[in-house]
Amino acid sequence: MQRDVGSLPLAPALRARLIAAGFQTAQELLETGPCGLSKEIGISKEEALEALQVVRQECHGGAAGTAGGSGATRKCTALELLEEEQAQGFIITFCSALDNILGGGVQLTKITEICGAPGVGKTQLCMQLAVDVQIPECFGGVAGEAVFIDTEGSFMVERVADIAAACVQHCQLIAEAHQEEDHLKALEMFSLESILSHIYYFRCRDYIELLAQVYLLPDFLSEHSKVRLVVVDGIAFPFRHDFEDLSLRTRLLNGLAQQLIIIANDHKSAVVLTNQMTTRIGQSQSTLVPALGESWGHAATVRLIFHWDNSQRAGLWRMILEAQKNEDNPSRNSWQRYTNHRVRRSQPYHITLHLMASEMCSLQLSLRM
Amino acid sequence: MCCSARRCNQEMNWEQFDLNPKVVAALKKADIKSIKEILNLSGADLQRLMKLSSADIQCLLKTVSHALRRNSMLTALQLYQDHLTSQHQKLSLGCSVLDNLLKGGIPLEGITELAGESSAGKTQISLQLCLCVQYPYKYGGLESGAVYICTEDIFPSKRLQQLIEQQRKMRTDVPAEIIQKIKFGNSIFVEHAADLDTFHNCITKRISLLLTRGMVRLVIIDSLAALFRCEFGASDSVTKARYLQTFGAQLHSLSTRFRTPILCINQVTDAVSELEAAQGSCSVADNKAYPALGITWANQLLMRLMVSRVPQPERSPGAASHHSGSVRTLRVVFAPHLPPSFRYYTVKLEGVKGIK
Numbered sequence: 001m002q003r004d005v006g007s008l009p010l011a012p013a014l015r016a017r018l019i020a021a022g023f024q025t026a027q028e029l030l031e032t033g034p035c036g037l038s039k040e041i042g043i044s045k046e047e048a049l050e051a052l053q054v055v056r057q058e059c060h061g062g063a064a065g066t067a068g069g070s071g072a073t074r075k076c077t078a079l080e081l082l083e084e085e086q087a088q089g090f091i092i093t094f095c096s097a098l099d100n101i102l103g104g105g106v107q108l109t110k111i112t113e114i115c116g117a118p119g120v121g122k123t124q125l126c127m128q129l130a131v132d133v134q135i136p137e138c139f140g141g142v143a144g145e146a147v148f149i150d151t152e153g154s155f156m157v158e159r160v161a162d163i164a165a166a167c168v169q170h171c172q173l174i175a176e177a178h179q180e181e182d183h184l185k186a187l188e189m190f191s192l193e194s195i196l197s198h199i200y201y202f203r204c205r206d207y208i209e210l211l212a213q214v215y216l217l218p219d220f221l222s223e224h225s226k227v228r229l230v231v232v233d234g235i236a237f238p239f240r241h242d243f244e245d246l247s248l249r250t251r252l253l254n255g256l257a258q259q260l261i262i263i264a265n266d267h268k269s270a271v272v273l274t275n276q277m278t279t280r281i282g283q284s285q286s287t288l289v290p291a292l293g294e295s296w297g298h299a300a301t302v303r304l305i306f307h308w309d310n311s312q313r314a315g316l317w318r319m320i321l322e323a324q325k326n327e328d329n330p331s332r333n334s335w336q337r338y339t340n341h342r343v344r345r346s347q348p349y350h351i352t353l354h355l356m357a358s359e360m361c362s363l364q365l366s367l368r369m
Numbered sequence: 370m371c372c373s374a375r376r377c378n379q380e381m382n383w384e385q386f387d388l389n390p391k392v393v394a395a396l397k398k399a400d401i402k403s404i405k406e407i408l409n410l411s412g413a414d415l416q417r418l419m420k421l422s423s424a425d426i427q428c429l430l431k432t433v434s435h436a437l438r439r440n441s442m443l444t445a446l447q448l449y450q451d452h453l454t455s456q457h458q459k460l461s462l463g464c465s466v467l468d469n470l471l472k473g474g475i476p477l478e479g480i481t482e483l484a485g486e487s488s489a490g491k492t493q494i495s496l497q498l499c500l501c502v503q504y505p506y507k508y509g510g511l512e513s514g515a516v517y518i519c520t521e522d523i524f525p526s527k528r529l530q531q532l533i534e535q536q537r538k539m540r541t542d543v544p545a546e547i548i549q550k551i552k553f554g555n556s557i558f559v560e561h562a563a564d565l566d567t568f569h570n571c572i573t574k575r576i577s578l579l580l581t582r583g584m585v586r587l588v589i590i591d592s593l594a595a596l597f598r599c600e601f602g603a604s605d606s607v608t609k610a611r612y613l614q615t616f617g618a619q620l621h622s623l624s625t626r627f628r629t630p631i632l633c634i635n636q637v638t639d640a641v642s643e644l645e646a647a648q649g650s651c652s653v654a655d656n657k658a659y660p661a662l663g664i665t666w667a668n669q670l671l672m673r674l675m676v677s678r679v680p681q682p683e684r685s686p687g688a689a690s691h692h693s694g695s696v697r698t699l700r701v702v703f704a705p706h707l708p709p710s711f712r713y714y715t716v717k718l719e720g721v722k723g724i725k
Contacts, residue, residue, distance in 0.1 A: 034387055049389045118667040119703025127705075130445075148445075153478050153625060154671055156706035157448040157456055196446035203441070205625060208377045211408045212434035213441070219431070220442075237668075241614040248409065255411055276668045281606065288664070 002027060008058060010051055017041045026055050085109075089142040091133045091229060091270055093125070094170065102302065108142070108228060108270045111260055111299060113235075115275040115290040116306030122274040123154045126231045129272060130199050131164045133229040136186035139171050144228025144269075145198040147220070149213060152237045155201065164195040200224065207238035211252065214259050221267040230263065234274040236291045250295055257299035273300065377405045377437055386436060392429055395419035404433045460587065460630050461509025462494070463501040463540060466723025467699060470712045474509060475630045479671030480620055484635040484660035489676040490697050490716055491634045495589045496529055497720045498632065499557050500536060502587040508543050513586035514556025516579055518571060521595040524559045535719035558585060565596055565612060572619050580627040588623070591634040594661040610665045617669030635660045637675075672704040679713065696724065 003026040005018050021040050023029055029037065029052065038048040090105030099105045106112050106129060114122045130148055135141025148155060168190060175183035200220075204210040210232075221227050235256075243249045264271045278291040290297065290305065297303070380402045383393045399418045401407060407415070407429070415426045448455060459474035468474050475481050475498070483491050499517060504510030517524060533553045537545055558579060562568040579585045593616070597609055624631045637658035660666075660673065667673070679698045700711035713724040 044390075046390050049387075117664060118670060119673065123705045152671070153621075154705040156476075157445050158472070159706040160445055161449055193446055196449050197444050199445035201443045201445055201448060202438075205622065206377075208405050208408050209437065212377075212404075212437045215408075215430050215434040216438055240668075241611075241618040251411060252409070277664060279606075279664060 003059065005029065008055055010054060014041075014043070014047075014051060017043070026059055029055050030059075088268070089228070091129055091142060091144075092135070092140055093128060093132060094167075102304075106229075106270050106272060107302070108268050109264050110301040111257070111264055111271045111273065112302045112304065113273045113275055113290070113300035114304045114306070115277060117277050117288065120306045122306070123152075123233055124159075126233050126272060126274060127155070127160045128163050129229060129270075130231060131160065131167050131195055133270075134190070134195050134198055135167065135171065136190055138180070138182045138186050139174060142228050143226075145200070145224060145226045146229040146231065147200045147202070147217070147224075147227055149202045149204060149210070149230070149232045151204050151210060151232070152234055153203070154233065157196070160199070161192060161196065164192050167195070168192060198226075200227070204238065207252065210238055211256065214256060214263075217259075217263055218266070221263065221269070225267075227267065227269055229270050229272065230260070231272045232260075232274070234276060236274075236276040240276070240291060246293075250293065253292060253296050253299070257296070260299075377408070378403055386432055388429065388432055389425065392419070392421065392425055395421055404437055407433050458506075459509070460498065460511060461501055461504075462721070463497050463509070464714070464721060464723045465542075466712055466725055467714060467721070468509070470699065470701065470707075470710060470723070471704075472707060475632065476671060476706075477511075477628045477630050478625050480617065480624060480631045480633055480669055481672045481674065482633045482635050482660065482666075482670050483674050483676065484637055484702075485676035486637050486658060486678070489678050490699075490714070490721060491676055492525060492591065493528075493716050493721050494676070494699075495591060495632060495634060496525065496532055498587060499529070499589065500532060500553055500720075503551050503553060503556055504540070504543060505547065508540070508547075511586040514558065514579075514584050515587035515589060516558040516560060516576055516585045517589045517591065518560045518562055518568070518576075519591055520562055520568065520593070522591070526559075529554075529557070531718065532720055539719040539722075556584070562596075568596055569616070572616065572623070577623060580623060580629060586627070586629045588620070588629060588631045589634070590620075590631070592636060593633050593666070594636050597662065613662060613665045613669070617666065621669065633670075635662065635666075637661065672707070673702040675700045675702050699723075 005023050005025065005028075006015060008015065008026060010018075018029070018041065023032075032040070034045055034048040034052055037043070037052070038045045041048075043051075088108045090099075090102070090107055092105040093099055102112075114125060116122050126148070130146035133142060133144045133146050135143070137143045168187075171183075171187060171190060175187055202213055204213055217230065221230075235253075239249055239253065260271045260273075263269065275296075276291040277288045279286050280289045288307075290303070381404060383396050386393075388396075396419065401418075410418070412423065412426050412430070415421075415429070416423060419426070421429075456476065456478075457473070459468075459471070459476055461468050461474040462471070483494060485491050495517070499515040501509065502511050502513060502515050505512055532539070536548050536553070540548060560571050560575060562571045576585075576588060580588075593613075597612070620631050620633075623629065638661050639658065658675075658677070660675070675698075677698050677700070679696050696713050696715055698711050699714055701707045701709055703709065714721055715724065
């Protein structure tokens with residue numbers, strides 16, 4: 001970016017004019033923009049744009065992995081791909097049951113879709129992942145940052161702050177137990193403020209804004225190279241109304257899926273999407289299925305479907321709440337303790353997952369690799 | 370940020386964008402007028418229509434996306450620390466116990482549902498909110514009026530009058546001079562909409578007018594289910610779902626544009642099938658009442674609250690006997706920022722009050 005104007009591969013006459021006008025570095029040229037440049041030097045806008053394109057290519061020529069289909073295809077063997085995939089990190093959720101089912105956690109470079117009825121905990125899991133992606137490497141995390149694209153307005157920052165505080169506390173407990181120097185050092189940088197400052201939040205109010213945001217994501221991720229998680233909560237909401245032309249919707253969703261897969265791969269990030277459930281009316285009965293249709297079902301690598309498990313009745317839920325209440329500090333709200341430890345495997349009552357919503361629910365996983 | 374919705378639909382003067390003149394010429398030749406048209410087309414379609422290279426098209430897509438989404442990023446820390454426009458602000462219910470359940474009150478953006486069996490207290494709570502919204506920000510209000518849409522019953526104006534007269538007794542946290550200055554009756558707008566078309570008209574024209582003028586900052590709909598009861602049989606579920614999604618999206622968009630809470634009152638039905646039971650997250654309570662309108666509506670909600678009349682539990686002799694009038698429960702069924710919990714409350718002359 002600090003390249004001298006004189007060394008850029010532009011036409012000599014143009015170079016001379018730029019230097020005469022006082023431009024010294026490539027950075028200055030890029031900052032001025034085409035309109036400003038054409039005015040200052042007295043060239044046409046078209047020439048200014050082409051010149052800037054050349055400058056950009058020169059400056060970013062060394063950068064690896066630019067998306068957008070530019071040129072060189074990569075050749076490698078299946079073994080290399082397997083090794084690469086096994087070396088990929090996982091975003092751990094601190095719930096061993098969920099992590100086990102996922103094979104270690106939410107996988108980087110893949111799209112994971114979370115489906116479920118309203119209130120089951122999809123947004124909660126996304127918020128938790130946005131915190132867990134930041135866990136330092138010495139604690140088993142990927143030390144990344146998160147992008148959170150919110151289409152429903154359900155991102156409540158006070159809840160994220162609770163989850164973040166609990167995560168820091170959890171890591172502090174681990175550090176105290178092990179007393180290792182790198183743990184303590186990592187904890188210095190891992191605080192509520194630092195976690196919140198590394199969650200990049202975008203609010204998209206309709207599908208056009210969502211499409212535009214996804215077009216801009218590759219550049220954003222190039223600038224913020226530590227991002228390891230992109231959440232879109234939820235993908236269904238903007239696409240499920242006002243679409244008379246369903247083929248347009250299918251085409252847009254396919255395009256979106258393709259772009260997200262490229263982003264996941266190029267930037268070594270996990271992409272997590274949440275989807276709604278809808279009723280499919282069968283011949284004899286109706287079932288709940290993920291929304292957005294059959295073809296959307298192929299977009300995600302891993303699809304998690306959360307159900308309410310109605311065989312677990314109210315009695316059991318209350319029993320568990322009671323037990324936790326009596327455990328240590330009775331004046332503390334049992335919910336606080338429960339959810340401050342986010343997704344936890346409940347022992348010894350049941351193997352099924354307790355999500356932050358704290359209702360009993362079971363996990364049904366359909367893997368599509 | 371709210372004007373970007375118009376920006377993507379409006380006709381653009383492409384010259385004002387940082388675009389190569391040949392791209393501008395191609396846009397004009399292909400008769401593409403708005404950003405929405407560009408983003409609706411795929412890269413390949415755009416290449417074909419405008420006869421440009423893929424690099425040019427990528428550049429075009431990024432430029433228009435940037436124009437739409439400039440400055441749209443916030444970090445979570447900024448959201449957390451910004452107290453003026455932030456999510457910390459909520460609409461209080463006028464009672465500290467109930468506000469405590471909701472961690473402040475009703476969120477300002479999004480649709481909140483209040484469901485429950487009849488005479489559980491839904492109307493009482495909504496009338497109370499119509500008054501609470503008129504208080505200054507300092508006392509949990511939004512310094513503005515409310516619009517109440519009735520779809521079946523007539524508006525309970527007598528009860529409203531009672532509540533207005535008793536405000537000083539109800540809101541002991543607010544100085545009397547402030548309560549006196551507020552003309553409660555003047556800022557509550559009542560609309561009637563008995564069928565779907567009238568309702569649609571109401572939302573798209575009348576309510577958005579009131580919101581644009583800043584005259585209201587609370588919309589109450591009592592109730593949405595009534596509109597669907599007569600007109601839709603079992604076979605019309607697809608049409609019904611479409612209406613619900615459209616209304617939901619419109620309400621959602623109004624709520625976000627004007628930072629105005631929307632409270633929808635809903636009735637409950639008994640679960641008819643396994644499917645409905647599977648959708649519901651209400652299995653915790655011993656009663657099997659499920660909010661009407663199914664999963665299509667539930668998908669539109671930010672927060673669901675349920676009220677019910679609680680059968681009086683066995684109380685120890687020392688318990689306060691003045692609560693022996695019917696005790697009700699306000700329960701959080703789901704919310705992104707709240708655990709499922711509940712509080713007891715009673716309906717008194719001066720309003721709805723939680724029990725500690």
